Amino acid sequence: MNRVVFSITLQQVAGKRRTLFIGLFALIPVVLAVLVRTAGANVEHEQWAAEGLFPVVIIGALLPLAALIFGTAVLGSEFEEGTAVYLLTKPIPRRAIVLPKLIVAWLATGVVLLLTGSIAGMVALAGTGDMQIALGFTIATVIGALAYSALFVMLSVLTSHALIVGLGYVFLWEGVVTGLFTGTRILSIREYTLAIGDMLSGTPDVLFQAHLSETGAIVGLVAVVGLATWFAIAQLERWEITAGG
Amino acid sequence: MPDATQGSIYDLGYRGYDGPRLGRGYALLSLYIHSLRGVFGLGRRTGSKVFPIGLTVLAFIPAVIQLGIGALTESTVEFFHAHSYYGYTQVILALFCAAAAPPLAGRDQQTHTLSLYFSRSLERMDYAMAKFGALATALLALTLAPQVVLFIGNGLAGNDLRGYFGDEWTQVVPIVASAVVLCAFIAAISLVIAAQTPRRAYSTVSILAVFMLTWIVSSIVAELTEREIGLAALLLSPFHMMRGFTLFLFGETPGATSPLGIVDYPGWIYLLAAIAWTALAGYLIYRRYEGINA
Numbered sequence: 001m002n003r004v005v006f007s008i009t010l011q012q013v014a015g016k017r018r019t020l021f022i023g024l025f026a027l028i029p030v031v032l033a034v035l036v037r038t039a040g041a042n043v044e045h046e047q048w049a050a051e052g053l054f055p056v057v058i059i060g061a062l063l064p065l066a067a068l069i070f071g072t073a074v075l076g077s078e079f080e081e082g083t084a085v086y087l088l089t090k091p092i093p094r095r096a097i098v099l100p101k102l103i104v105a106w107l108a109t110g111v112v113l114l115l116t117g118s119i120a121g122m123v124a125l126a127g128t129g130d131m132q133i134a135l136g137f138t139i140a141t142v143i144g145a146l147a148y149s150a151l152f153v154m155l156s157v158l159t160s161h162a163l164i165v166g167l168g169y170v171f172l173w174e175g176v177v178t179g180l181f182t183g184t185r186i187l188s189i190r191e192y193t194l195a196i197g198d199m200l201s202g203t204p205d206v207l208f209q210a211h212l213s214e215t216g217a218i219v220g221l222v223a224v225v226g227l228a229t230w231f232a233i234a235q236l237e238r239w240e241i242t243a244g245g
Numbered sequence: 246m247p248d249a250t251q252g253s254i255y256d257l258g259y260r261g262y263d264g265p266r267l268g269r270g271y272a273l274l275s276l277y278i279h280s281l282r283g284v285f286g287l288g289r290r291t292g293s294k295v296f297p298i299g300l301t302v303l304a305f306i307p308a309v310i311q312l313g314i315g316a317l318t319e320s321t322v323e324f325f326h327a328h329s330y331y332g333y334t335q336v337i338l339a340l341f342c343a344a345a346a347p348p349l350a351g352r353d354q355q356t357h358t359l360s361l362y363f364s365r366s367l368e369r370m371d372y373a374m375a376k377f378g379a380l381a382t383a384l385l386a387l388t389l390a391p392q393v394v395l396f397i398g399n400g401l402a403g404n405d406l407r408g409y410f411g412d413e414w415t416q417v418v419p420i421v422a423s424a425v426v427l428c429a430f431i432a433a434i435s436l437v438i439a440a441q442t443p444r445r446a447y448s449t450v451s452i453l454a455v456f457m458l459t460w461i462v463s464s465i466v467a468e469l470t471e472r473e474i475g476l477a478a479l480l481l482s483p484f485h486m487m488r489g490f491t492l493f494l495f496g497e498t499p500g501a502t503s504p505l506g507i508v509d510y511p512g513w514i515y516l517l518a519a520i521a522w523t524a525l526a527g528y529l530i531y532r533r534y535e536g537i538n539a
Contacts, residue, residue: 021451025458028462032462032466035470036466036470048469052465052469056461057461057462057465061458061461065450065454072446073446077446080446161295161296161344163445163449163450164340164343164449167340167453168340171340171453171457172337172340
C-alpha cells in the first residue's frame with residue numbers, strides 16, 4: 001500500500017465528468033424501481049426484486065459497467081495519457097502501485113453500487129417487510145465489485161483495448177455464452193456474485209436459485225481476485241519504458 | 246528570374262499547381278473509403294484489426310452453423326431463421342459499434358486534424374456523411390453478408406435449388422431492407438454518441454450502455470407496466486426496435502411472451518420509430534460537425 005498513490009488515484013477517479021457519467025448509470029435502477037412501483041400492473045414486489053432488479057439490472061449490467069469504467073481508469077488512463085512512466089519509474093515496488101489502485105477502483109465501484117442497490121432495493125421492497133433481499137444482494141454486489149475490479153485492472157495492464165475486451169467478457173461471455181453452455185458458468189463473476197447474493201439474502205428457492213454453490217462461488221471469487229492481481233503485478237514488473245511512453 | 250521590382254522577397258521560387266482539381270466529390274469519396282478501411286483496421290497496425298475482424302467473424306457463426314446442419318442432415322431444418330438472425334447477433338453488432346465508432350469519429354478530434362480536412366474543398370456536411378456512410382457500410386458486412394450466406398446455405402441444403410429460389414425469392418426484399426435500415430439506424434446512434442467526445446473510454450461505454458441497458462430496462466418495463474408505458478420504453482430501446490421492424494418487414498409476429506408480444510402494437514411503429522431516430526441522430530451528427538471548433 002502506498003498512501004500517495006492511493007490519494008492521487010482517488011483524485012483522478014473522482015473527476016467531475018466521470019462522477020456525473022456514473023451517476024447517470026446509477027440512477028437507472030432507482031428510476032426503474034420507482035416506475036415499477038408507481039405504474040406497475042400486478043407486480044409481486046419480492047419476486048421482481050429477487051428475479052429482475054438485483055440479478056438482471058444491478059448485478060447483470062450496472063455492476064460490471066461501473067467496475068469496468070473505474071477498473072480500466074485507475075491504471076489504464078495513466079498509460080493512455082502517458083503519465084504511467086512517471087509513476088512506474090519511482091523506486092517503489094509494483095505491488096505498491098497496483099494494490100492501492102485496485103482498492104480505489106473497488107471503493108469507487110462499491111460506493112456507487114451500495115448507494116444505487118440500497119435505494120432501489122428500498123423503493124422496490126418498501127412495505128413488504130423483507131429487506132433482507134435488498135441487503136443480501138447489495139452486499140454481494142460489493143463483494144463482486146472486487147473481483148470485477150481486479151479483472152479489469154489486469155486487463156488494462158495487458159491491452160490498450162481493455163474496454164472492448166471487458167465489454168466482450170461481460171456481455172458476450174457472461175451474457176450469452178454462459179446461457180448457452182451451462183458448464184461455463186463456473187468461469188463467470190456474475191454467477192459467483194449471484195451465488196453469494198443468494199446465500200446472504202436467504203431468498204427462498206422459489207424466488208431465486210443461484211446456479212453455483214456458495215463454496216464454489218467463494219473459491220471462484222478468491223481465485224479471480226488473487227490471480228488477476230498477481231498477474232497484473234507480474235506484468236507490470238516486466239514492463240519496460242519505450243519511446244512511446 | 247522573377248521581375249526584381251516585385252515580390253523579390255516573398256517569391257521563394259515554389260511552383261504553383263495548375264493540374265486538374267478533383268474537387269469536393271472526390272474528397273468525399275476518398276474520405277469515405279479511407280474511413281471504411283479504418284473501421285476494419287486496414288492500413289493500420291494488427292492491434293486495430295483484431296476486434297473489428299474478430300467480431301465480423303463471430304457475426305457469421307449462426308449462418309455457418311445453419312450451413313453445417315444443412316450439409317450434414319438430409320432434411321431442410323431451419324434452426325436459425327432469417328427474421329430472427331439479429332436476435333442472435335445483436336450483442337456482437339453493439340460491440341462492433343462500440344469498438345469502431347469512437348476511433349472513427351474521435352481520432353481526427355484527438356489529433357487535431359479536423360482543421361486540415363475543413364480547409365480543403367470538403368464541407369462539414371460531407372465529413373459527417375462520409376463517416377456515417379463508412380460505419381453503415383461496414384455494418385453491412387455483419388448483417389447483410391451473413392444473411393446472404395444463410396439464404397444461399399438453406400438453398401444448397403435442399404435438393405431442389407431452383408425450386409428453393411423460386412419459392413423463397415420474396416425473402417430477398419425483407420432481407421435487404423431490414424439489413425439496410427438496421428445498419429443506418431445503429432450507425433447513426435453510435436456515431437452521434439462518438440462524435441460528442443474525443444475520449445474513447447466514455448464513448449465506448451456509452452454506446453454499449455445505450456444498447457444493452459435500454460434493452461434490459463425496457464424488457465422489464467414492458468413486462469411489468471401498462472401497455473402504453475411499455476411501448477414508450479420499447480421505442481427507446483434500439484434492440485427492441487430492430488426486432489420489431491425486422492419482424493414487420495418479414496411479415497412475422499413476435500412471440501406472445503416476448504416484450505414486443507406483451508406490448509402488442511403493430512410492427513410498423515417500430516420501423517417508423519427507427520427511421521425517425523436515424524433522422525434525428527443524423528441531424529445531430531451534422532449539427533455537431535457544423536459547430537465543432539476545428
